[in-house]
Amino acid sequence: MLSCPQCGAPAQSALPGLPLVTCTSCNALLMVDGDNIRNVGDSGRMPFDVSPLQMGTRLTVEGQRGEIVGRERWAWDNGSWNEWLLDFGGGKIAWVAEEAGYYMIMSAIQPRADVLKKLSDLGGQAWGVLGETVQVDKVRYTVSDVKKVSCVASEGHLPEPIGADFPRRSLDLRSKDGRALTWQRDAHGSGVWAGRYYRLAELQPAGLRQFDGWSMPRYAGAR
Amino acid sequence: MTTDAVAPSVKAITCPSCGGTLELRASGFSTLIVCLYCGSELDLTNPQVKLVAEHAQAGAELVLPIGSRGHLKGADWTVIGYLERMDGWSRWGEFLLFNPYEGYRWLIHQAAGWSFGVPFLIQPGSPRGLTQKIGNEHFKKCFRETINTVDYVLGEFYWQVRKGEQAEVNGYVSGNRMLSCEIVGDGYEWTMEEWVSSSEVAAAFGIEDTGQYPETGTHPLPHQPNPSSGLAGFMFTVGAAALIFALVFAVVFGSASPRSEASLLAGDTAQSRQVVIEPFTITGSSQPFTIDTRGEPGDNSWLDVEYVLTNMDTGESRVANQPIEYYYGRDWKEDDRRGTIKLSSVPPGRYSLEAEVVRPEDERGTSASFGSKAKPVEIVAGPGGIFWSNLVLLFFVLFAPAFWVLAKSMSFEAVRRDDYDYGNDDED
Numbered sequence: 001m002l003s004c005p006q007c008g009a010p011a012q013s014a015l016p017g018l019p020l021v022t023c024t025s026c027n028a029l030l031m032v033d034g035d036n037i038r039n040v041g042d043s044g045r046m047p048f049d050v051s052p053l054q055m056g057t058r059l060t061v062e063g064q065r066g067e068i069v070g071r072e073r074w075a076w077d078n079g080s081w082n083e084w085l086l087d088f089g090g091g092k093i094a095w096v097a098e099e100a101g102y103y104m105i106m107s108a109i110q111p112r113a114d115v116l117k118k119l120s121d122l123g124g125q126a127w128g129v130l131g132e133t134v135q136v137d138k139v140r141y142t143v144s145d146v147k148k149v150s151c152v153a154s155e156g157h158l159p160e161p162i163g164a165d166f167p168r169r170s171l172d173l174r175s176k177d178g179r180a181l182t183w184q185r186d187a188h189g190s191g192v193w194a195g196r197y198y199r200l201a202e203l204q205p206a207g208l209r210q211f212d213g214w215s216m217p218r219y220a221g222a223r
Numbered sequence: 224m225t226t227d228a229v230a231p232s233v234k235a236i237t238c239p240s241c242g243g244t245l246e247l248r249a250s251g252f253s254t255l256i257v258c259l260y261c262g263s264e265l266d267l268t269n270p271q272v273k274l275v276a277e278h279a280q281a282g283a284e285l286v287l288p289i290g291s292r293g294h295l296k297g298a299d300w301t302v303i304g305y306l307e308r309m310d311g312w313s314r315w316g317e318f319l320l321f322n323p324y325e326g327y328r329w330l331i332h333q334a335a336g337w338s339f340g341v342p343f344l345i346q347p348g349s350p351r352g353l354t355q356k357i358g359n360e361h362f363k364k365c366f367r368e369t370i371n372t373v374d375y376v377l378g379e380f381y382w383q384v385r386k387g388e389q390a391e392v393n394g395y396v397s398g399n400r401m402l403s404c405e406i407v408g409d410g411y412e413w414t415m416e417e418w419v420s421s422s423e424v425a426a427a428f429g430i431e432d433t434g435q436y437p438e439t440g441t442h443p444l445p446h447q448p449n450p451s452s453g454l455a456g457f458m459f460t461v462g463a464a465a466l467i468f469a470l471v472f473a474v475v476f477g478s479a480s481p482r483s484e485a486s487l488l489a490g491d492t493a494q495s496r497q498v499v500i501e502p503f504t505i506t507g508s509s510q511p512f513t514i515d516t517r518g519e520p521g522d523n524s525w526l527d528v529e530y531v532l533t534n535m536d537t538g539e540s541r542v543a544n545q546p547i548e549y550y551y552g553r554d555w556k557e558d559d560r561r562g563t564i565k566l567s568s569v570p571p572g573r574y575s576l577e578a579e580v581v582r583p584e585d586e587r588g589t590s591a592s593f594g595s596k597a598k599p600v601e602i603v604a605g606p607g608g609i610f611w612s613n614l615v616l617l618f619f620v621l622f623a624p625a626f627w628v629l630a631k632s633m634s635f636e637a638v639r640r641d642d643y644d645y646g647n648d649d650e651d
Contacts, residue, residue, distance in 0.1 A: 047270040049251020050232055050323040078383055079254040079268055100252040100381060101326015102344055142346075178345040197344045200324055208324070211232035214299065217324045 004028055006039050012157070015069060017091035020158040029154070029163040044153030044164030046073060051098055052200065052208045053084050055156055058221075059096070059203040061105050064088050068096070070156030074168070076149045085158065093159065095193065103200060104180050106193035111136050119183040119192060122146070123171035134173060134181070136194065141173035141181045160188050232323060238263060239274045246290065248303045249321045253379040257304075259289055264376075266383070275383075286332060286433060287318050289378040293428035295419070296339055298325050302428075304378035310371040310392075319380060327381060329414060330424065332433070335440030336447055337424045338401065343413035350404040350411050353645070355395045362395030362402045365445050367644040394445065401446040418446045442642040443635060451632035458625035465621055469614060482513075482605030489518075489526065489580040490597035496582075501575035502535060503606055510606045512566040514576070518547040518600035519560065524583060525549075526598060531577040532566060541566055547600070569606065576604050 002011040007026035014021060014032035021030050022043040029041040057068045070085035084096040086105070097104040111119070115136055122129045122143060132143045151166040168186035175181075179196045206221030234247040241261035247253065255275075256265050262280025266273040287293075291302040304319035318330040329340030347355045347362075355362040373388040390405040390412075405412040425432040436443040443449075483503070489496045503512070512532060520526040526547040533540040543566060548559040580600050 045270075047251065048234055050230070050249060051251060052324045075268065077268075079381070080251070082251070099326070099344075100249070100321075101324075102342075174346060176346060176348070210227070210229045211323055212229050213232050214323055217298070220324070 002032065002035070002037050004030060005037060011037060015087060015157045017093065018069065018087070018157040018159050020161055022155045022158070027153070029161055031161060040161045041163040043155060044151065046071070046153040046155050049082070050211060051082055053082070053096070053098065054207070054209040056207050057209070058206045059086060061086070061094065061198070061203065066094065070154070070158045072154040072158070072162055073152040074149045075152050076147045080152055085156065087157070094195070101200065103198045103203065104195055105198060106180070106182060106195035109192050109194045111192050116192065119171060120185065120190060123169055123183045123185060129171070136181060139175050139179055141175050141179070143171065144174045145172040146170070236265070236272050238265065239272065240277045247379065248301055249379055249381070252381055253303070254381060255383050256379045257376045259377060262377070264385070285377070286316070286430060287330070287428055291428050295423070295427040298322050300328060304380050306373050306377070306384060307375035308371045309374050310369040314374065319378070329416070331416060333440070333444060335442060335444045336435030337419045337421055338416040338444070338446070339419045340414040340416040343402070343415045346411060346413060347402065350393060350406055355402055357402070360397050362397045364393060364395050364645050365643040366394060368393050396445045399446050399448045416446065418444060418448060443639045445639065449632050449635045451628050451635060455625060455629040455632045458628055459622070462621035462625050466618060469617055473614065482603055482607070485578065485602045487578070487580060487600040487602070488597040489582060489600055495597060496580040496585075497578065498602070499575055499577050500602070500604060503574040503576065503604070505569055505571045505574065505606045507571060509568040509570050512569040512604070512606050514543070514545065514564040514602065514604040515561070516545040516547060516564070516600065516602055517561040518580075519598055520547050520549050521596070521598060523550050526600065527581040528600060528602070529579045529581060530564065532569070533575050533577070535573040535575055537572065578602055
């Protein structure tokens, strides 16, 4: 049984490909390697919200069932949002960016070097990039947003040590048919994520969070 | 490891300006709340509520007060925000609805009625085009781009909306839906608005029916369903179906009955001018009785064939006559050498038909024309026959109401289009 080196509370063991866990009692960000556990930072305090997702919620994306095992909350100048970590098992993960009723499900992709260069050029600029287009795998994306973001807090199982105030640069692109592309660069490197928007009902959710005064939607499965 | 615990859905915050307690209903999503008591703007971007601007705005009395609950379009909603916008022509209210599982919706209240708006995340096309295409559906622009200004804000929002915020707006209509695009700076906000009846809104939120065009407003909304067009279409369809049925019925049942023929050579003897054709049997229900007459009255002369149709059982009879004429001059001609008589609704029974030809000479009662040429007359008679005049009458009976409803429907469209900048007849 692992315990938090900071507060001594019991800690969870790591999941395959997700070496980090957060301490539910002191918010320490813990790196777990077998029986070895060390404190690598502060995960921050997750603020209250009314997201219907929670740890353990199960969603189906393109026929594959996954479970929510972690979350990062990010903020920018004019707002903040949740990025939920959906674990399909076997090291396959996706991020679920939440936008009140809409869920953008993003998986890592490896674009060609020239596309990667164009994205990082655009992402590095502070302004004048809105409306620029990039073609990836025959899909044409238009830059909709470029901003500096920072992590408010993280919780659960995570692939990288990202805690409170961790900064990141991000470039968001959209296609005409509702697909999305995100380029990100932070202290751990850069990456490109592609996906599209879903409504909650499309994801056959189970184990949604219950709220006082609200009935569960009909499409919600039991725990 | 999901938790079955029921989470609170409302978070209480204190207005730093007036100290009033506010209920935050979309925690984590809202970034701004305008205090219901003092109108101060509070920034919710960070967990620590920050006072943006202090106001002393009195809370307006809203048709749907902040916090109202309702069930509309298949889900429960709570009203969390309200703003008023105006353009050069009108002013309207927009209620922001929220459900933690469904997200945000808009309920837009204009003078002429209500719309239910769903945020649209796909960008269909250029936000300034004349049309938009979604799937196979074409949306057409009806008004020139307008600039609208936020004039009043109350409650929670997912962006930092301020009184005075301006947006360029373009709307595209298809049926009862309007796709609208608001352009603020570099950002586009697309919303799919569906017309919703004022009675549906009233029932959903338990308020009094606020009415809709034509009770309120001066023009129907561009996406308000025409109350008469569906009915007009339905009436035309039913009318056409009934008319086709009547035609088929008339042709199939009207001309199938057996008919009898008789030929006369109307000469000087009375016998040559008379004939009795019998019997005709009409069974089932009443039927028309048709008599076709054809004769050669001679040049510039006439014949008259007098008919008596007698029911052989009851002795009841009906009388009709058919003039046969042929007149001509140097450059004109009146040829009525054949004619048809239709007796309507002859009840079932056995009948005999008497025919007697009257010649001009018989009329005069003279015998001066002895030796005049015998004139041939041919008669074909029997039950059945199509009453075209009845079908014309039926047409009017069936379609007059449909045309009336169509006229109503067209006048609704005329009032609607009167307001349009595009797709209106008077180009401006």
